Amino acid sequence: MAVESLKTLRRRVRTVRNIKQITRAMEMVSAAKLRRAQATLLAARPYARKLQDLLARVAASSTVAGNPLFHERPGKRRVLVVFTSDRGLAGSFNVNIARTAEEQMRSEPDAQWRLICIGRRGRDYFTRRGYDVIDSVVGLGGQADSQQATRLADRLREMFLAGEADTIDLLYARFISTVVNRPMVVQFLPMTPEALQIGKKKEPAIAAHETEYIIEPSPQAVFDQLLPRYLSSRVYITMAEQATSEHSARMVSMNNATKNCTELGDQLTLKLNKARQGAITKELLDIVGGAEALQKG
Amino acid sequence: MADFKLQVYTQEKKIYDDDVTSIVVPGLQGYFGVLAHHAPLLAALGQGKLTVRKGAEEHVYEIAGGFLEVRDNIATMLVDKLREAA
Numbered sequence: 001m002a003v004e005s006l007k008t009l010r011r012r013v014r015t016v017r018n019i020k021q022i023t024r025a026m027e028m029v030s031a032a033k034l035r036r037a038q039a040t041l042l043a044a045r046p047y048a049r050k051l052q053d054l055l056a057r058v059a060a061s062s063t064v065a066g067n068p069l070f071h072e073r074p075g076k077r078r079v080l081v082v083f084t085s086d087r088g089l090a091g092s093f094n095v096n097i098a099r100t101a102e103e104q105m106r107s108e109p110d111a112q113w114r115l116i117c118i119g120r121r122g123r124d125y126f127t128r129r130g131y132d133v134i135d136s137v138v139g140l141g142g143q144a145d146s147q148q149a150t151r152l153a154d155r156l157r158e159m160f161l162a163g164e165a166d167t168i169d170l171l172y173a174r175f176i177s178t179v180v181n182r183p184m185v186v187q188f189l190p191m192t193p194e195a196l197q198i199g200k201k202k203e204p205a206i207a208a209h210e211t212e213y214i215i216e217p218s219p220q221a222v223f224d225q226l227l228p229r230y231l232s233s234r235v236y237i238t239m240a241e242q243a244t245s246e247h248s249a250r251m252v253s254m255n256n257a258t259k260n261c262t263e264l265g266d267q268l269t270l271k272l273n274k275a276r277q278g279a280i281t282k283e284l285l286d287i288v289g290g291a292e293a294l295q296k297g
Numbered sequence: 298m299a300d301f302k303l304q305v306y307t308q309e310k311k312i313y314d315d316d317v318t319s320i321v322v323p324g325l326q327g328y329f330g331v332l333a334h335h336a337p338l339l340a341a342l343g344q345g346k347l348t349v350r351k352g353a354e355e356h357v358y359e360i361a362g363g364f365l366e367v368r369d370n371i372a373t374m375l376v377d378k379l380r381e382a383a
Contacts, residue, residue: 043310050306050375054339054364146308216340217325225341226364229308229375236308 006279009272016268020261023254026089030251033142034178037244040144041175044240048233055196055226058215063223068161069191069231075166076111079134079159080104081152081188083172083242084122086138090246091253093173093181094121100183101126101171114165118152118239142243149236157231160189172238173245179252181245188234191227299333303349305374312379313349320372321348322365331367338367342374346382357382 064070082101084094101122105113116135117123123136135155137148159165168189173181187195215222298318305313321330323345331338342365347358363376 040309044308046311047306047308047375050366050373051364054366054375058339149308212337214336214338214340216338221325222339222341222364225362229364229377233308 006275013268016261016265023257027251027254030247034247037247041240041244044237048237051230058219058223063220064193072190073166077166078111079114079165079168081116081170082122084119085246086120090250093249097183098125104185142246144239149239150232153232153235170238172242175241175244178248301333301370303372317349317351319350335367340365
């Protein structure tokens with residue numbers, strides 16, 4: 001028994017040590033990817049901000065009313081775009097997002113919900129549970145992709161304009177800090193004038209400027225051209241933020257795993273040393289006992 | 298000749314930031330040029346060639362649409378795609 005447990009203990013210590021090496025490596029990789037994702041997010045912000053700025057400048061109530069992307073419809077056909085990661089091992093990251101999606105759908109049971117899944121995890125989860133997954137994008141590999149973002153935004157816009165969906169929401173993990181991210185549902189379409197005018201306080205200044213601006217070819221034309229870009233940029237930023245959250249979540253969960261390995265390894269090593277010492281003591285006793293028996297005899 | 302600032306952004310990042318002498322952009326209703334001290338302008342751009350002059354240097358890029366804003370001697374362009382013309 002003692003010999004056997006010595007052997008198994010040794011094996012377990014080695015296993016834990018190997019796992020620890022892996023989790024630590026994954027933590028490092030995630031940290032590097034997190035930095036890159038943050039840089040991507042940061043680099044994408046000026047474009048988005050400028051675009052929003054321009055939109056607010058040319059948006060007047062007349063231009064907004066004239067654009068079908070702002071029309072609210074009473075219909076109940078809702079589309080939820082769920083962003084998850086392609087890979088797991090990120091703790092409760094994807095589970096939290098999936099749960100938020102299910103809560104969202106349950107909160108309006110009489111609506112007809114359809115899902116578009118970005119990320120393999122979400123696609124597999126919702127397909128397995130029999131949800132109506134109408135489309136999916138997988139293989140982004142935890143990175144925002146400008147082309148895919150544009151394609152997705154165009155697809156969503158067409159769905160909305162064709163009347164296939166009355167509302168479209170995005171569900172993604174909002175990056176709050178390296179250790180905190182929160183699943184959030186934001187309305188994508190129809191667009192709301194409030195969502196556009198972020199700088200409401202600046203409005204008098206904008207209005208004053210507006211009279212001086214030469215707008216080519218016309219405010220309505222510029223506005224209508226800005227909107228698709230704005231939507232695409234929103235999807236891109238969402239992807240970038242989702243990627244940032246994913247890598248931070250994985251980094252944190254791998255950091256925890258590494259810590260747990262250290263703890264478990266220490267415990268097992270202690271056990272192993274005790275067992276080894278016990279075995280040596282027993283052997284010594286045997287030898288001493290044998291020698292004494294010989295002397296007596 | 299006076300210079301002005303040109304900044305070009307794509308959805309992904311800032312790709313150009315420099316002082317230039319003049320630019321020629323593909324407006325929706327034809328090409329037009331911008332020099333320093335241009336009046337405030339906001340224009341939608343189509344697909345075509347963007348010509349940037351900096352002193353005696355001239356660079357030509359291809360863009361696939363976007364926007365140009367000129368204000369306070371700063372030209373800001375938001376473009377869908379930009380690449381150096383062959």
